[in-house]
Amino acid sequence: DTGVSQNPRHKITKRGQNVTFRCDPISEHNRLYWYRQTLGQGPEFLTYFQNEAQLEKSRLLSDRFSAERPKGSFSTLEIQRTEQGDSAMYLCASSYQSGEQFFGPGTRLTVL
């Protein structure tokens, strides 16, 4: 299967710990997006990359959040000093230019 993959699928952590999620986009896609979805809500945009360049960051992305896409392929999203309010589903999507965004299955984060 050559869809968008995300790892891990689930992560449980204690408040104050750091966590890192990985997203592997569809191989020929140059754009990669991160969204966050809390219970009962639609996904909210966090940030996006064109190749390795991070072009836009939402104000939702506090300084505890950092995202990278070092070689223009996979991306990582790190959350430092996690808080209970960070509990959510983190979704990754990829596209070729402004084409359809294909979403991965998400990483569900629970902060205890």
Added chain:
Amino acid sequence: GEDVEQSLFLSVREGDSSVINCTYTDSSSTYLYWYKQEPGAGLQLLTYIFSNMDMKQDQRLTVLLNKKDKHLSLRIADTQTGDSAIYFCAEIEGIDKLIFGTGTRLQVFP
């Protein structure tokens, strides 16, 4: 503003039509989208409509767009139990940022 609004819940009998409504805010959105989300699965793009169209039909799906009222609807004909899911409308902000509604949970009963 970035509030895309949807009713939260819709329940229909199998075989009936379902109509899911959405109001959006950004009149400059070039495309408007409908996504489907099933438990444990990622978001799946169902259909989209270009902003200069007022209707698009794709098999059992019909999208209606009223730009004056910023109203978008998705009609599913002959609704099946496999259509039970959460449906999100979304608009585009800027180049590529999707702004999603809160989602409508569709429940189909036999």
